[in-house]
Amino acid sequence: MLDIEGLVTGYGSTTVLRGADLSVGRGEVTCLLGRNGVGKTTVLRAAMGLLPTWKGVLRWEGTPISALPTHRRARLGFGFVPQGREILPQLTVEENIRIGGFASGERDPEIPPELFDYFPDLKKMLRRRGGNLSGGQQQQLAIARALMGRPKLLILDEPTEGIQPNLVALIRSVVTALNRERGLSVLLVEQKIGFARKIGHAYTILDRGQVVADGRMESLDDSVIRAHLEVS
Numbered sequence: 001m002l003d004i005e006g007l008v009t010g011y012g013s014t015t016v017l018r019g020a021d022l023s024v025g026r027g028e029v030t031c032l033l034g035r036n037g038v039g040k041t042t043v044l045r046a047a048m049g050l051l052p053t054w055k056g057v058l059r060w061e062g063t064p065i066s067a068l069p070t071h072r073r074a075r076l077g078f079g080f081v082p083q084g085r086e087i088l089p090q091l092t093v094e095e096n097i098r099i100g101g102f103a104s105g106e107r108d109p110e111i112p113p114e115l116f117d118y119f120p121d122l123k124k125m126l127r128r129r130g131g132n133l134s135g136g137q138q139q140q141l142a143i144a145r146a147l148m149g150r151p152k153l154l155i156l157d158e159p160t161e162g163i164q165p166n167l168v169a170l171i172r173s174v175v176t177a178l179n180r181e182r183g184l185s186v187l188l189v190e191q192k193i194g195f196a197r198k199i200g201h202a203y204t205i206l207d208r209g210q211v212v213a214d215g216r217m218e219s220l221d222d223s224v225i226r227a228h229l230e231v232s
């Protein structure tokens with residue numbers, strides 16, 4: 001579905017990704033893993049078109065998309081939940097969700113009732129300000145907002161960061177349900193190996209801007225973790 005080949009990009013004159021390769025299969029959850037600062041968020045931002053592709057090719061269902069701006073990628077079916085969630089604190093929960101519909105080009109987006117099948121808590125707090133929600137509630141809100149664009153691929157940057165353990169389980173069950181019931185493909189950056197193992201079908205490990213290991217999640221054994229993920 002999404003294929004990234006030989007991606008080189010960075011910030012200003014600093015190269016961060018030095019030829020990264022990654023694929024997300026249709027209907028699969030792929031976890032992008034790696035130590036702090038190796039370039040995981042940079043991969044997601046380049047996939048969304050928030051950073052230019054300096055070298056390499058990004059393909060969506062076989063078609064090159066490297067030159068497309070972010071809003072065109074959103075219309076193709078990319079949904080993005082950024083690190084830190086980026087909820088608008090002064091707007092209500094309902095307004096924050098509807099913004100996801102504007103982003104995909106709708107003039108007066110209505111929230112489909114079935115969205116709340118996945119987020120019953122949000123339904124009870126539609127009039128509350130986004131800034132008054134807990135981290136876990138904001139994460140649900142950010143996912144709901146991304147779903148308003150009816151994505152085929154959901155890209156999540158550390159969805160469990162700063163979230164209480166009981167809500168981590170909730171986020172996992174929501175993402176798993178969206179994957180199983182709606183066939184949504186998922187690319188997610190994660191620091192918690194246990195979470196990645198439970199949620200992912202495949203993994204890719206990044207180190208210093210390059211992919212150093214990838215495969216099916218069952219093959220992510222302790223030797224791979226020791227070599228590439230534990231702090232040495």
Ligand SMILES: Nc1ncnc2c1ncn2[C@@H]1O[C@H](COP(=O)(O)OP(=O)(O)OP(=O)(O)O)[C@@H](O)[C@H]1O
Pocket residue numbers: 011014016034035036037038039040041042043
């Ligand atoms: N806006 C920016 N301007 C300049 N350098 C940046 C910027 N954002 C990130 N970097 C640098 O790019 C490198 C990769 O950062 P990135 O956020 O992609 O890593 P990461 O693997 O997602 O890290 P973390 O797990 O800490 O979120 C780091 O050295 C970081 O300092």
